[in-house]
Amino acid sequence: MKHGIAVLSALLIMVFISSCISVPAPEDIPEDLSPMEYFQRAQEAVAQRNDYETALVYYQTFKERHPEDLQGNVEADYEIAFLHYKKGEYAASKAMFNEIIARYETEQASRLKEWPLILSRKVLAKIEAAEISIGVE
Structure with a gap:
């Protein structure tokens, strides 16, 4: 019984702590971050x-502060x-994946790495297959 109460208490403390973590405002993000640091902090937040x-x-915030970084923006x-x-916002993700794919049909495509295009197509295909299976057009 004591073990169960300890586990429950620990879970409640973790829930409380995680609920106290707030999302930073763009102005709270240091201006001097390198492009890699924006991505690293974002990935750490998720992982x-x-x-x-x-x-x-x-x-x-990376996109707003580094609009000239073509590759960084497509990756962001x-x-x-x-x-x-991942959040289940399929319409928004589908629209963005289509925008990414469209960038590879412009003259700037030769300056872009291929992985965002390849992965965008793969995830978009999953979304479209799911839509077909449930009858969404």
């Missing part, structure tokens, strides 16, 4: 806390689209 909202803020857009997919 360590399943904190998709914080990750979204980091990716979006992929990560944002994938987070929407």
Whole structure:
């Protein structure tokens, strides 16, 4: 019985602590982060806390502060689209994956790494297959 109460207490403390973690505002994110640090902090938020909202803020802030970084922006857009997919926001993720794919049909495509295109197509195919199976068009 004591063991069960200890486990329950520990779970309640973890829930309380995780609920106290707040999503940073863009202005709270240091201006001097390197592009890699935005991505690293976003990925840590997801990997360590399943904190998709914080990750979204980091990716979006990167995009706002580094609009000239073509590759970084396509990678951030992929990560944002994938987070929407993980959250079950399929319409938003589908639209973003289609936008990413469209970028590879422009003259800038030769300057982009292929992985965002390949992965966008794969996840988009999963979304579309799920839509077909449930009768969504």
